[in-house]
């Protein structure tokens with residue numbers, strides 16, 4: 202290539218890349234950041250050959266290895282990579298797209314439930330080696346006067362449909378079905394999605410959604426457990442370098458079950474408990490000298506897209522009442538559920554418009570933060586939700602998987618600074634994309650649309666924290682580097698619902714942690730480190 206061509210080529214590349222969300226950050230990167238970025242690029246290039254290349258050791262369950270391949274098959278291998286070990290230490294910012302019902306590891310949730318005698322389980326057929334793989338457990342919290350005598354789900358004498366205390370069901374699980382460990386495997390299998398389901402038996406969005414819906418077993422709808430559940434959610438997030446969480450809480454059920462086994466705990470008491478745990482976690486971390494690692498949590502009130510407009514009116518009023526009592530907690534409103542078959546936003550236009558009007562009258566600010574375009578459709582009602590989300594003034598877009606089909610909406614996202622909550626692993630497991638290299642994320646980034654990377658339902662998908670999602674994004678793009686990931690992490694704070702002063706504090710804490718992280722990468726993996734000597 203002659204010099205003139207090279208110059209012209211570089212100019213074109215620069216022009217194209219100046220649209221990217223990380224363009225400014227790349228221009229301002231420090232020496233240490235450039236070094237760390239370079240180190241990670243080298244490690245990625247090596248591992249893309251040695252771990253994910255054509256001559257890499259085989260991974261059980263997959264004929265084809267490549268960077269960004271199906272997460273459920275790749276998960277154990279990802280955990281062993283250097284790139285993952287780096288990303289697991291990276292400060293992540295906030296999680297802005299997280300369904301509270303799926304935020305605590307299934308194993309941890311089961312262990313929590315086993316502590317309370319109110320938990321019971323039943324099946325509709327006797328469990329045998331033939332029936333176990335097709336039979337789901339059903340859980341319930343019984344009042345003390347309904348608690349049942351010890352029995353076994355696997356005994357010949359078991360009457361299908363009768364409740365067995367959860368801990369007892371585990372202890373008495375038949376050895377031919379694996380005993381207590383077999384019980385755990387069976388229950389956890391019902392609470393998660395496995396590779397066979399995602400990539401073989403349920404390999405379409407509709408089929409995997411039916412399995413996905415069945416994993417929401419309602420195990421956390423018990424206030425004594427719920428408080429521990431939230432604590433776990435915060436603490437496990439902090440362990441992964443996440444400093445803020447903005448979960449969507451489903452308020453579909455009007456009451457949770459209280460310590461007395463009665464289904465009578467109203468929404469305001471959920472929030473009182475939530476507030477208490479946020480503060481307890483802050484204090485606990487401060488006592489360990491880690492106060493800077495957690496700035497707190499706010500809640501996106503969520504209703505389900507299958508309610509009627511009248512029912513939605515009730516939820517919207519409830520949301521307003523909660524906002525008035527807990528202005529620092531309620532920060533947005535959303536409608537959740539499988540977008541393709543459920544009601545589009547247009548179905549709820551009356552109550553949604555009324556909600557905006559009511560807020561004006563009352564001087565409240567509860568932005569819509571809508572799921573929209575989580576679909577493969579092109580012009581389908583779920584795809585068209587993107588237009589309505591924009592017209593209704595959504596603060597961010599949840600998923601926006603089909604956003605890249607809409608040039609004007611992308612332009613509006615740029616103009617109005619509407620960030621997209623992108624959940625790469627969720628999209629792959631729910632079969633919106635075959636693998637990461639096919640995911641539209643780079644299109645959004647290259648077009649200058651701000652992205653908050655999120656995990657969606659990590660307890661079900663196995664992508665706890667954010668390290669796995671960052672990993673899949675990093676290994677499947679040549680342009681993306683550590684500085685790009687920093688930009689996404691900072692955007693998850695910038696586009697959060699934190700108040701301006703809280704946000705400024707969170708960003709400055711983030712920047713401080715980032716500097717430490719970058720130095721650690723350079724010291725641990727750069728020239729002169731033991732890791733470097735081993736590699737070269």
Ligand SMILES: O=c1[nH]cnc2c1ncn2[C@@H]1O[C@H](CO)[C@@H](O)[C@H]1O
Nearest residue numbers: 300302417451537538539572657658
């Ligand atoms: O990715 C998603 N898109 C839309 N709805 C979801 C997603 N993940 C979970 N839920 C919804 O949240 C409820 C639990 O709180 C589930 O019922 C599910 O429908």
